[in-house]
Amino acid sequence: MKLINDLPKVFDEFAQQRKNSFLAVKKIKESGKPVVGVFCTYLPQEIPAAMGAAVVGLCSTSDETVSDAEKDLPRNLCPLIKSSYGFAKTDKCPFFYFSDLIVGETTCDGKKKMYEYLGEFKPVHVMQLPNTQNEDGYEMYRREIIRFKEKLEELFQTVITEEDIRKAIVQRNRERQALKDLYGLMKADPLPMKGSDLFHILYGSTFKFDKEQVITELQGIRKQIQSEYEQGKRLKKMPRILITGSPIGGGAFKVVNLIEENGGAVVAFENCAGAKSIEEFVDEKDPDVYGALARRYLNIGCSCMSPNPNRFELLGKLIEEYRADAVVEVVLTACHTYNVETYGVKRFVTEKYGIPYMTVETDYSSGDMGQLNTRIAAFLEML
């Protein structure tokens, strides 16, 4: 496999990938391929992928349109919801603009009410997501996945076969494996790369639409990092921090930057875009493709599940495998489910693993940078 000469350049390209894909989506659209806009990790991407659609993430992560959203929505609402609604309302998000269909799931209350309003701008399909991971829940989500497939078939006048879905499952599993292999490099101590660089690759790769190319690129990057590590290129030893909580792309990423600027090393991301959305594979051997998808996706440990044992299971596994010295939980302002769950996560981390834990509540603005910097510096000092 060809080695990449300039890793910093590659990290930078991935960091810019969301922006760089605006043109790619336009081209996809012009070529007549359907574009499906999605908001959540519970969306089984294999279904739209099976009909050759491009799947784009619409969760917005900047505060640019928050004031526009606040003209219609309450101020005391999660910034991810306000930002996403604001970009849709002002038509400033090219991904939203080019999407033929928007798909949401009934996760948190704010998001599901927002989808009702998004229907005024674009065709919206909402999947009813059960809030409990039991047999009834799997059955219900299986039916919802079939209803979603039928919606796509009707809207795009196509037929999605089980064989097409099976191929998409195999390809997405290969992509998951490539991502896991890459972030698995962070088990090393000292680290081979900064957590922020890793996150940019994980997040950026979701905005690359040629999945075979993404898999090859990820394998190449991992190989290059591993080979440089073996030749002695590594970071100095630092306190190892695991990040959990609400999604942290864009504006909320300041927390990761502040940890790194204050001498900490982020070794793992449990959040969406990190292990939560990658770690588990779809069972390729299950003869029932819809059942296999329902189980894999409903198993995701988001705080909208009640109870939510899978989040704790993954968190514990990551703390052990990545030898975390401490856990930092990022909660977006007014994200009630993650905020309430902080109590349980704190007890789990401090009592079961005996390591320090800190909650950071923030939004996409830079107004709290000074205060966050002081708190994070003091936390790292203690380690």
Ligand code: BJ8
């Ligand atoms: S699977 S984390 S992508 S719901 S931060 S909008 S929960 S109030 S984004 Fe999420 Fe799916 Fe869960 Fe992941 Fe609501 Fe919280 Fe805002 Fe959130």
